[in-house]
Amino acid sequence: EAGVAQSPRYKIIEKRQSVAFWCNPISGHATLYWYQQILGQGPKLLIQFQNNGVVDDSQLPKDRFSAERLKGVDSTLKIQPAKLEDSAVYLCASGMGSTDTQYFGPGTRLTVL
Amino acid sequence: GDSVTQMEGPVTLSEEAFLTINCTYTATGYPSLFWYVQYPGEGLQLLLKATKADDKGSNKGFEATYRKETTSFHLEKGSVQVSDSAVYFCALSDSNYQLIWGAGTKLIIKP
Numbered sequence: 001e002a003g004v005a006q007s008p009r010y011k012i013i014e015k016r017q018s019v020a021f022w023c024n025p026i027s028g029h030a031t032l033y034w035y036q037q038i039l040g041q042g043p044k045l046l047i048q049f050q051n052n053g054v055v056d057d058s059q060l061p062k063d064r065f066s067a068e069r070l071k072g073v074d075s076t077l078k079i080q081p082a083k084l085e086d087s088a089v090y091l092c093a094s095g096m097g098s099t100d101t102q103y104f105g106p107g108t109r110l111t112v113l
Numbered sequence: 114g115d116s117v118t119q120m121e122g123p124v125t126l127s128e129e130a131f132l133t134i135n136c137t138y139t140a141t142g143y144p145s146l147f148w149y150v151q152y153p154g155e156g157l158q159l160l161l162k163a164t165k166a167d168d169k170g171s172n173k174g175f176e177a178t179y180r181k182e183t184t185s186f187h188l189e190k191g192s193v194q195v196s197d198s199a200v201y202f203c204a205l206s207d208s209n210y211q212l213i214w215g216a217g218t219k220l221i222i223k224p
Binding site: 031033040041042043045048055056091093095097100101102103104105106107 | 144149159
């Protein structure tokens with residue numbers, strides 16, 4: 001069974017630029033999560049989707065971050081404009097929705113200069 | 114609200130030593146409990162889980178038992194290897210299938 005796929009693996013941009021990350025969850029997984037993980041810390045949930053609807057985006061900085069999950073499968077997370085403090089690893093995870101186990105992708109390491 | 118507390122790191126051990134990483138939780142209801150591991154430069158991998166009291170999760174020689182009476186889920190391994198060096202996260206799942214995370218414990222195994 002293929003795992004959660006993410007791209008790109010690494011991205012370096014300058015502040016005020018925009019960036020987008022892509023996630024393809026495990027086939028059949030209804031729930032998709034985006035996390036931000038700052039070096040040395042645990043993951044922070046940004047947004048949770050159930051199929052193509054948003055369950056929780058209370059910690060998503062909506063003035064600069066946006067996310068969508070068209071057709072309830074792939075998802076993209078965008079940052080526009082980026083700030084220095086956005087430097088982090090962005091993790092995507094998926095789950096079946098009827099259980100609570102989440103499976104993580106390899107992450108995208110973002111560096112904002 | 115729900116929370117997870119795990120021992121601070123780094124924890125440094127010699128190869129073949131016994132490992133315990135403590136994890137305690139506060140939760141309403143009866144959450145599932147998890148240990149995830151993050152190897153350097155990689156994403157999070159599910160190491161083991163337990164879904165109800167007295168369940169024991171196990172994988173790759175690691176074990177943890179869901180102790181409702183002490184609200185704990187300590188991670189143990191009888192003989193660690195250098196390849197076990199990583200950051201270990203304890204987590205619980207709330208009623209919305211969201212994970213509440215501990216701060217992580219960095220484990221360093223010296224040969």
